[in-house]
Amino acid sequence: MSDNDTNHDDVQVPEPVPPRSLVRLREVRGDDLQEVEEGEVPIVRVKPERIEDVCRFLKEDPDCRMELLSDLSGVDMIALDRPEPRFDVVYHLFSLASGERMTLKAAVGENEEIPTVSTVWRTANWHEREAFDMFGIRFAGHPDLRRILMPDEFDAHPLRKDFPLEGRAKDHGYWRRPEDERGRSES
Amino acid sequence: MRDALVSNVLVPFVQIVVMVSVLMLGVAYLVLLERKIIAYMQVRLGPRRVGPHGLLQPIADILKLLLKEDIMPSRVDRLVFFVAPIILLIPALIAFAVIPFSGDSFSVFGVEITPWVTDVNVGLLYLLAIGSLGVYGIVMAGWASNSKYPLLGALRSAAQMISYEVPLGLSVISVLMLAGSASMVEIVRQQGEQGVWFAFWWPYPQFVGLFLFFVAAVAETNRAPFDLPEAETELVAGFHTEYSGMKFAFFFLAEYMNMILAACVVTILFLGGWLPITFGLLPREPLSTFLLGPALTGFMWFFIKVFLVLFVYLWIRATFPRYRYDQLMRLSWKWFIPMALIHVMVTAVVILLKG
Amino acid sequence: MFGPSEMEINLGPQHPSTHGVLRLKLKLDGERIVHTDPVIGYLHRGCEKLGEDRTYLQTMVYTDRMDYVAAFSENLVYIEAVEKLLGVEAPPRAQYMRVVLAELQRIASHLLWLATHALDIGAMTVFLYTFREREMILDLFEAYCGARLTLSAVRPGGMYQDFPEGFADETRRFCDILPERLDDYHQLLTTNRIWRERTQGVGVIAGDVALDYGVTGPCLRGSGVDYDIRKAIPYSVYPELEFDVPLGSTGDTYDRYLCRMEEMRQSRRIVLQALDQMPDGPIQTKVPKRIKPPKGEVYHVNEGPRGELGVYLISDGTESAYRCRFRSPCFVNLQALPEMAQGHLVADIIALIGTLDIVLGCIDR
Numbered sequence: 001m002s003d004n005d006t007n008h009d010d011v012q013v014p015e016p017v018p019p020r021s022l023v024r025l026r027e028v029r030g031d032d033l034q035e036v037e038e039g040e041v042p043i044v045r046v047k048p049e050r051i052e053d054v055c056r057f058l059k060e061d062p063d064c065r066m067e068l069l070s071d072l073s074g075v076d077m078i079a080l081d082r083p084e085p086r087f088d089v090v091y092h093l094f095s096l097a098s099g100e101r102m103t104l105k106a107a108v109g110e111n112e113e114i115p116t117v118s119t120v121w122r123t124a125n126w127h128e129r130e131a132f133d134m135f136g137i138r139f140a141g142h143p144d145l146r147r148i149l150m151p152d153e154f155d156a157h158p159l160r161k162d163f164p165l166e167g168r169a170k171d172h173g174y175w176r177r178p179e180d181e182r183g184r185s186e187s
Numbered sequence: 188m189r190d191a192l193v194s195n196v197l198v199p200f201v202q203i204v205v206m207v208s209v210l211m212l213g214v215a216y217l218v219l220l221e222r223k224i225i226a227y228m229q230v231r232l233g234p235r236r237v238g239p240h241g242l243l244q245p246i247a248d249i250l251k252l253l254l255k256e257d258i259m260p261s262r263v264d265r266l267v268f269f270v271a272p273i274i275l276l277i278p279a280l281i282a283f284a285v286i287p288f289s290g291d292s293f294s295v296f297g298v299e300i301t302p303w304v305t306d307v308n309v310g311l312l313y314l315l316a317i318g319s320l321g322v323y324g325i326v327m328a329g330w331a332s333n334s335k336y337p338l339l340g341a342l343r344s345a346a347q348m349i350s351y352e353v354p355l356g357l358s359v360i361s362v363l364m365l366a367g368s369a370s371m372v373e374i375v376r377q378q379g380e381q382g383v384w385f386a387f388w389w390p391y392p393q394f395v396g397l398f399l400f401f402v403a404a405v406a407e408t409n410r411a412p413f414d415l416p417e418a419e420t421e422l423v424a425g426f427h428t429e430y431s432g433m434k435f436a437f438f439f440l441a442e443y444m445n446m447i448l449a450a451c452v453v454t455i456l457f458l459g460g461w462l463p464i465t466f467g468l469l470p471r472e473p474l475s476t477f478l479l480g481p482a483l484t485g486f487m488w489f490f491i492k493v494f495l496v497l498f499v500y501l502w503i504r505a506t507f508p509r510y511r512y513d514q515l516m517r518l519s520w521k522w523f524i525p526m527a528l529i530h531v532m533v534t535a536v537v538i539l540l541k542g
Numbered sequence: 543m544f545g546p547s548e549m550e551i552n553l554g555p556q557h558p559s560t561h562g563v564l565r566l567k568l569k570l571d572g573e574r575i576v577h578t579d580p581v582i583g584y585l586h587r588g589c590e591k592l593g594e595d596r597t598y599l600q601t602m603v604y605t606d607r608m609d610y611v612a613a614f615s616e617n618l619v620y621i622e623a624v625e626k627l628l629g630v631e632a633p634p635r636a637q638y639m640r641v642v643l644a645e646l647q648r649i650a651s652h653l654l655w656l657a658t659h660a661l662d663i664g665a666m667t668v669f670l671y672t673f674r675e676r677e678m679i680l681d682l683f684e685a686y687c688g689a690r691l692t693l694s695a696v697r698p699g700g701m702y703q704d705f706p707e708g709f710a711d712e713t714r715r716f717c718d719i720l721p722e723r724l725d726d727y728h729q730l731l732t733t734n735r736i737w738r739e740r741t742q743g744v745g746v747i748a749g750d751v752a753l754d755y756g757v758t759g760p761c762l763r764g765s766g767v768d769y770d771i772r773k774a775i776p777y778s779v780y781p782e783l784e785f786d787v788p789l790g791s792t793g794d795t796y797d798r799y800l801c802r803m804e805e806m807r808q809s810r811r812i813v814l815q816a817l818d819q820m821p822d823g824p825i826q827t828k829v830p831k832r833i834k835p836p837k838g839e840v841y842h843v844n845e846g847p848r849g850e851l852g853v854y855l856i857s858d859g860t861e862s863a864y865r866c867r868f869r870s871p872c873f874v875n876l877q878a879l880p881e882m883a884q885g886h887l888v889a890d891i892i893a894l895i896g897t898l899d900i901v902l903g904c905i906d907r
Binding site: 228230231336339412414415504505506507508510512513514 | 573671734739890
Binding site: 041043067068069075076079080090092094096101103121122125126127149150151 | 582583755854858865869
């Protein structure tokens, strides 16, 4: 607290107050949460199968009203010493009414599925498509889960840690002409 | 016999040759003029490298178009594809047969040459009829290209041209009534005799008619703000997307020739044709008649007026955004046609009351 | 699948007015649009993956190329995120400098938007007039950091150099000229009957639907939702500056157009205030040469000209980020295009792409 300040004896530094939305979330959906990290923007780890309900609660509850899903991204946790479950899906929420922000995280494994939140916020549709494209995270109940940035026929997930930065050898020269191909195989 | 042959075959032939060549050159330089004028309105300079002030640019353009590879996509309807530009260009050229460029004839080697190829007494009807033939060329071009964008562009253009024919025709009825004749030469002569251009006719100046005719002409020639069928940013290039080389040149020529035709017709019907600009104050035969002779004087005034009308054409192109297709159609059917009808009725009533 | 008079048309990646390589698959019923499917990814360069390999300072150069029209805002959001990770704050003079450059960038970006939007709808002349003003701003940028478009002018902890001599005067001179030029554009477009017919009632999207789609920036404010990050989650020295946030009412293209025009005026106001209030002092806080933020993560947002620019950085203690995620406003705004285009004509799609103000570099990263 304020032990080191010698000239602030008469001023009490107030305890940081957790945001109202976090308080409500703990009250109503406490069982769905796994871990809460307080801070300027609370980071809440949610049980993956309950993510859609938690999001819907946060959006519709009059005290939370997290109407804006700012961003939804995947993270490959394998190199942060958490090989199982491999991916984290991170949701950044914002409430216009109260100005509160919150970050939700849900873990999902390589061949598992996590419920989609595109029924809660329509913006999640493309974000989840990108997470699928880049990491291979599957979202159950997504209306249109296909690749968005990479070509449709692409067969790997580029943002995974085991995909090389320069691309795989066979991806180089994607649109090679047949004569170049013959030249390569001859040399 | 020899006189009949000379006056009925040789003279028109010479007139046609001279007119077509001057027109072609005029069209080429109109393109340059457009680029320069629009450039100056847009704080830039336009073509300036090919010849002094870019004056040889049209030559360069013509050479380029002649030497370009003539690409015919493989799946087009070959005959129609080939014929479409011709069908578009020919009406534009033959419509000039009834346009009088000046008032008096001049004699060359004892042969009298009139400044118009022919003076049909249904000249105005002839113009309206020939003008509407151009739609065929566009539709054929769009169809033959066997591609969605040209098809859409052609259909839009055809519908647009057909819709704007109606206000075009209606707005000249008042001029017909005032002049009492459909012959183009007679219309200008009447303006001379009545001492006032039809645009400033008293007591009911034909400004509404002039406005309607001009706007309908802009729409007929597919120019901005009615240039959706060939708008670059919307349909790549509309009905002439698939054309290249000389065939594309024909489309281009046809469009600008139609522009000049429309400007000529506006001048003749509403702005007094070859009559001098006197503001009603100066005597009817100003100094220039003595310097140039009556025929050339008339031609000079005609040229000045046509140039002013063309300038307004270009000015509008540089300034206004484009109308969307349905708004364009709505404008024609819901606004211009009622306006034209009312205008005709008012003119008729005024004529009746006047005498 | 296809109705009797339905046709599928491709507004291909190469098209004069798709503002980059955007492909739209339109399903038309005659001339009416039944369904739109944007296909993106033609400009995907893997900036997020590169962010994991390059050092923090090297990645900043990639942020320029993502939203190349608003490069400074993209730089700023990234560098501010790095500063949050490091726990440093730039000195006040540097923050004011950043605000001046960011708002000039906003004006430049909106001028470009106006140019291309008007050009698509057919008013060619506006394009050349706005570029005349944009040239002046780009000259200012060049005077500061040597680059016109891809600035990379920010450093973690401050700015790398101070404003050169005469920069403030030149900026003030530009701010003097701007209002009358904006009036010129208003005269050419705002009351023009054809412009209004092309933009009013086109692409209407309700405020709550837009928010649901995650739309931010002028596209959201045109629908009447008051969400401007400079006021909602203030960063840098914006709390000390006075400005208004224009809001629309109907959420059509015309309102978005008016919002952006007014934003240019407000940005000019901010620039003049910032120039007046800028204190003297250092421009760089001491930051180690090799930036190794402690382990942690941050999600930082910024009000770019197109909407909410966001950066989500996870640091694992090394010189490069572990995860470098860029939240792109154009990516999210484009998602609302099918909703806005429903039932409109093909000619309106062009106006809608223009009003969304997309930059493919930002979408595809």
